[in-house]
Amino acid sequence: MSTASMRFLLFLLLCGLSMAAFAAKPATDDLEPLPPPPAIAAGPDDAASDEPEVTITRQTGQTIEEYRVGGRLYMIKITPKHGKPYYLVDELGDGKFSRQESLDSGLRVPRWTIRKF
Numbered sequence: 001m002s003t004a005s006m007r008f009l010l011f012l013l014l015c016g017l018s019m020a021a022f023a024a025k026p027a028t029d030d031l032e033p034l035p036p037p038p039a040i041a042a043g044p045d046d047a048a049s050d051e052p053e054v055t056i057t058r059q060t061g062q063t064i065e066e067y068r069v070g071g072r073l074y075m076i077k078i079t080p081k082h083g084k085p086y087y088l089v090d091e092l093g094d095g096k097f098s099r100q101e102s103l104d105s106g107l108r109v110p111r112w113t114i115r116k117f
Contacts (some may be wrong), residue, residue, distance in 0.1 A: 064076060
């Protein structure tokens, strides 16, 4: 049996199964409606917020962006008037910042093509 005829038979089988699924008896009518979703409290005092708070300070020679989550400062981006921006990152959460030229870790995951279809 050729691969074309195998594919055609598989296609017919899948069509038959999908028709059987659509022809099945619908769900009962005694279902209860879902309750409304809980209200989300959005505000500066919301401790559950995952979004960082960004404070931007512009000075004559540079721009400083401070990133905080839950009130804790974890990263500072400094953009000088002339030159490339750099970052001060608190990697361990101990308040000690280390300088990084970019947020790229340098890790490169290999991506090989095994087979093309």
